[in-house]
Amino acid sequence: MSASDTGHQEHPLSIYLWIWILLFVLSTFSYLVDYYQLQGALRWNLIIIFMMLKAGFIVAIFMHMTWERIALISAILVPPLCLLVLIILMSIEGKYTKFQRATYFGLEEAPVVEHHGKKAH
Amino acid sequence: MSESSGQVAKGGVVTELVTDWGEDKEVFKVHWGKAMMWIFLLSDTFIFTSFLTGYMKVRTSSTIPWPNASEIFALSFGGEPIPLILIAIMTFVLITSSGTMALAVNYGYRRDRGKTALLLFITAAFGLLFVGMQAFEWTKLIVEEGVRPWGNPFGAPQFGACFFMITGFHGGHVSGGVIYLTYVAIGVLNGRYEKKGYDIVEICGLYWHFVDLVWVFIFAFFYLW
DSSP states (O other): OOGGGTTTTOHHHHHHHHHHHHHHHHHHHHHHHHHHHOOHHHHHHHHHHHHHHHHHHIIIIITOOOOOOOHHHHHHSSSHHHHHHHHHHHHHHHHHHHHHHHHTOOOOOOSSSOOSSOOOO | OOTTTOOOOHHHHHHHHHHHHSSSSSSSSOOHHHHHHHHHHHHHHHHHHHHHHHHHHHHTTOSSSOOOOOOOOTBBBSOOBBBTTTHHHHHHHHHHHHHHHHHHHHHTTTTOHHHHHHHHHHHHHHHHHHHHHHHHHHHHHIIOOOOOTTTOSSHHHHHHHHOOOOOHHHHHHHHHHHHHHHHHHHHHHHHHHHHHTHHHHHHHHHHHHHHHHHHHHHHHIIOOO
16 A cells, blocks of 8 residues: 555566566467357356456556555446446346347348358357 | 544555545545546446447347357468457557556656657557557458448348447547557657656556557457357
8 A cells, every 4th residue: 555655656567577478378368269169158257257357457557556545446446336237237138129029020040151150149 | 534644544444545535635645647547547438338238238139140250350361261360469469568558657757768758659659550450450341341330241230330339439549549658758758747757657558558458358248259
């Protein structure tokens, strides 16, 4: 906490270099998820884990959030929690809309069938 | 509750929070520009999350299968097309620029003007490279594949609208960031911040890292889903 009292964010270069390497590794991992065409729950979990780790390191280290005072941290990180409500509501709404469409208009096939690959959604 | 002279709050996180808000003084003990940049980024978070949520809603409610990003964004270098390779390279370009930006902030506070300006210019150059690759991607999709905001040959017609809206807004942020970084780099070179201090480098760094942060989410939700 004490580093934040002056508002002066100066930290050893090695921290940045380590996080930089880590971000490269995590990006490679998330690319490999697609490259090896992992599917289903495994794919989703890996994508979300790598995404959250990357986002966390960028905010915590590169944007210096770890060294800020709690007043600033809470002012920035608490309001986005409202967005979770929006996301949950819209995911319910999306399923409902799809259900209605499938019931009244029927499911359709993709217009072009030359693209094969992952289609199980 | 007011504690008049507490610079360092004793007694943990809650006391610190209450003290910072309870004093009749500024709440955020940082450069005002930094606090404002954080608040701007908070509002930007809401904008991008709204876009991504809208995309999720449209995609989950579509009865027509969603186009396969892995194949659409594949690129072949003479041989077999490599899936999503262009987007992977763009991701690495943006992360590289984030690293050079972090170093620029560090050298700024050490008042090493030459290195700070150089690192800022490198960051801006990577940003330009990213925008250039995005322009290539857009051109390929519009001209060769015939993707439009109202339809495309691969599947759900909403794909185009989501793609152009989300990546376009992000690309706009990157372009704005390149201009901002160049302006600050020239200022650093000219010694514009010798008296004011080098907080400006950290502030534009926050903006740049945020652009990278948004890309992390776009990469996961738009390209990998």
